[in-house]
Amino acid sequence: MTRSGRDYLEALRDGREVWLDGERVKDVTSHTAFRNTAASIARLYDLAHDSEHRDVLVSGGVHRAFAVPRSYEDLVARRAAYKVWAESSFGFLGRTPDYMAGGAAAFAAVPQIFTTDSFDGAANAVAYHRRLAESDLYCSFTITNPASGTGDDDLVVRVVTEKDGGIVVRGAKMIGTGAVFSDEVIVGTIEPLAADDVDHALCFSIPTDTPGLKFVSRTSYEAQARGVFDNPLSSRFDENDALLVCEDVFVPWERVLTYRNVEATAAMWWQTPAYLHFVHQAATRFWTKLEFLAGLAILMTRTSGAYELPPVTQAVGRLLGMVAQAKAFVLGAEASYEQVDGGRGGVAPGTEISFAQRIMAGELYPRAVQEIKQLAGGSIIQLPASAEDLLHPDLGPVVGKYLRSPGASAEDRIKLLKLAWDALGSEFAARHEQYERFYHGAPHVYLTMQTWAGGAENCESLAQACLDGYGLETGK
Structure with a gap:
C-alpha cells in the first residue's frame, strides 16, 4: 500500500549518518539544509496516497512505477504517473522515488539475469522489488566510482570479508542524488569493469541508516536560500547529491544482488529493461x-x-x-x-x-x-x-x-x-x-x-x- 507524506517523513528520523559543513545532521526533516525538500518529497507521497491523482499514480495498491508494464497501454499509464510527480516539482526533482521503482520492476521482470556460477541473486532481486513496492520505499543509488581506484584498495567499494550471514564492505561510491532522503540505497557499478576485476563486481541494497554508512553532502542550496519568495526553486527542490562512504558495513546475503561476477554486475542495468x-x-x-x-x-x-x-x-x-x-x-x-x-x-x-x-x-x-x-x-x-x-x-x-x-x-x-x-x-x-x-x-x-x-x-x-x-x- 502507498504511504502518506507523514509516514515518509517519520521514516527519515532513523539516525542516518549525514554530514554537511563538518556537522553531523541529526534530523534531515528539520535541518535547514534539507527540511523543505523532504517536505516536497512527502507531498509526492501524499499525491499518491490521498488526492485527486490517486487513480493515475496507483495501480493494484502500489505506485504504477513498481508494476511490470505488459503492454503499450501500461507504458502510457506509467508515463501519466511520472508526469504528475514531475509537475509537482516543475521537473527540478530528478531522482524521485519513481525512478528506482522502475528499475526494481525491471529486475523482477528478468530475475534470471542475477543467477550466475558465483552467486544466485535472482530471489533477492525479486524480494527487493517486492519489498520496495509493498512498503512504498524510496530507493536511491550510488553506482559511480569516485576515482580510478588504482593504488588504494579501499578507495572503491569492495568486500573485505565474508561471514556466514553476509559480507563486510569498505570504500566509497558517488553520486548519491537524493540519497540523504531515501529509505534504501543501491551500491553497485554501472562503469565497465575489467574481466578479472571480481573484487569490485558486486551490487547490493541496504537501508540508509545501516551502521558504518556515511553520506557526505555537497553544498546545500536550500540552506543558502533566503526564503521561498527569493529562491522559490532552490528552497524547496534541492534534492542534494552525496558521497557514500562504507566503513566496514555489514550487508546480509539476502540484500546482495550480484557478487564477484563482472558480467552480471553490468547485465543488471543493460540486459534487464x-x-x-x-x-x-x-x-x-x-x-x-x-x-x-x-x-x-x-x-x-x-x-x-x-x-x-x-x-x-x-x-x-x-x-x-x-x-x-x-x-x-x-x-x-x-x-x-x-x-x-x-x-x-x-x-x-x-x-x-x-x-x-x-x-x-x-x-x-x-x-x-x-x-x-x-x-x-x-x-x-x-x-x-x-x-x-x-x-x-x-x-x-x-x-x-x-x-x-x-x-x-x-x-x-x-x-x-x-x-x-x-x-x-x-x-x-x-x-x-x-x-x-x-x-x-x-x-x-x-x-x-x-x-x-x-x-x-x-x-x-x-x-x-x-x-x-x-x-x-x-x-x-
Missing part, C-alpha cells in the same frame, strides 16, 4: 522541465511587453519547438516499445529512441537556458536583495515605484524575475545545467552506445542502395 525504464521517467521529467522553462519565458516577455515583437515571438516559438521535441521522444519511445525476454518480462520503451533521448536532452537543455537568458536580458540582475525590501515601510514604496512594469506590479514582477534567476542564473541553476548535461552519463559513453542501439545498418543500407542504383555505364 532497467535503463530503459530510467530513461522513460527521466524523459518525462525533462519534457516537464522544458514546459516550465518555456512558460517562464512567456510570462517574462508578456510582463515586459515584448511578447508581440517578432524576434521575441520567434524565440518563444523556438522554445516551444524544444518542448515538442522532448515530448516526441517520450511518445516515440513508448510507441516503439519492445518485448522483454520474449514477452515473458513484459515490455519496455524502445531502445533506439530511448538512447537518442539522452543525446537530445544533454544538448538541448543548455540551449534552452541560453535562449531564455537572452530574453531576460538585464532584468534578472537588478533585483532587490530580498523580500524585506518590499516589506520595509520606507523602502517598499520606492521599490514599488521603480521596479514595476506596465504589465505588473513591482511585487509580481520581482516575484517572477526571482523565479527566473533561480532557474537560470543561481548556483542551483548552474548545478541543474551541469546535471542535465551529464544526467545519463558522459557523452563519449552514450554517443558510442547510440551506435550499438540499432538503426546504423538501415541507414547504411539505404545509402548503399542509392550507390548500387547507378554506375559508369548508366550515362548522363
Whole structure:
C-alpha cells in the first residue's frame, strides 16, 4: 500500500549518518539544509496516497512505477504517473522515488539475469522489488566510482570479508542524488569493469541508516536560500547529491544482488529493461522541465511587453519547438516499445529512441537556458536583495515605484524575475545545467552506445542502395 507524506517523513528520523559543513545532521526533516525538500518529497507521497491523482499514480495498491508494464497501454499509464510527480516539482526533482521503482520492476521482470556460477541473486532481486513496492520505499543509488581506484584498495567499494550471514564492505561510491532522503540505497557499478576485476563486481541494497554508512553532502542550496519568495526553486527542490562512504558495513546475503561476477554486475542495468525504464521517467521529467522553462519565458516577455515583437515571438516559438521535441521522444519511445525476454518480462520503451533521448536532452537543455537568458536580458540582475525590501515601510514604496512594469506590479514582477534567476542564473541553476548535461552519463559513453542501439545498418543500407542504383555505364 502507498504511504502518506507523514509516514515518509517519520521514516527519515532513523539516525542516518549525514554530514554537511563538518556537522553531523541529526534530523534531515528539520535541518535547514534539507527540511523543505523532504517536505516536497512527502507531498509526492501524499499525491499518491490521498488526492485527486490517486487513480493515475496507483495501480493494484502500489505506485504504477513498481508494476511490470505488459503492454503499450501500461507504458502510457506509467508515463501519466511520472508526469504528475514531475509537475509537482516543475521537473527540478530528478531522482524521485519513481525512478528506482522502475528499475526494481525491471529486475523482477528478468530475475534470471542475477543467477550466475558465483552467486544466485535472482530471489533477492525479486524480494527487493517486492519489498520496495509493498512498503512504498524510496530507493536511491550510488553506482559511480569516485576515482580510478588504482593504488588504494579501499578507495572503491569492495568486500573485505565474508561471514556466514553476509559480507563486510569498505570504500566509497558517488553520486548519491537524493540519497540523504531515501529509505534504501543501491551500491553497485554501472562503469565497465575489467574481466578479472571480481573484487569490485558486486551490487547490493541496504537501508540508509545501516551502521558504518556515511553520506557526505555537497553544498546545500536550500540552506543558502533566503526564503521561498527569493529562491522559490532552490528552497524547496534541492534534492542534494552525496558521497557514500562504507566503513566496514555489514550487508546480509539476502540484500546482495550480484557478487564477484563482472558480467552480471553490468547485465543488471543493460540486459534487464532497467535503463530503459530510467530513461522513460527521466524523459518525462525533462519534457516537464522544458514546459516550465518555456512558460517562464512567456510570462517574462508578456510582463515586459515584448511578447508581440517578432524576434521575441520567434524565440518563444523556438522554445516551444524544444518542448515538442522532448515530448516526441517520450511518445516515440513508448510507441516503439519492445518485448522483454520474449514477452515473458513484459515490455519496455524502445531502445533506439530511448538512447537518442539522452543525446537530445544533454544538448538541448543548455540551449534552452541560453535562449531564455537572452530574453531576460538585464532584468534578472537588478533585483532587490530580498523580500524585506518590499516589506520595509520606507523602502517598499520606492521599490514599488521603480521596479514595476506596465504589465505588473513591482511585487509580481520581482516575484517572477526571482523565479527566473533561480532557474537560470543561481548556483542551483548552474548545478541543474551541469546535471542535465551529464544526467545519463558522459557523452563519449552514450554517443558510442547510440551506435550499438540499432538503426546504423538501415541507414547504411539505404545509402548503399542509392550507390548500387547507378554506375559508369548508366550515362548522363
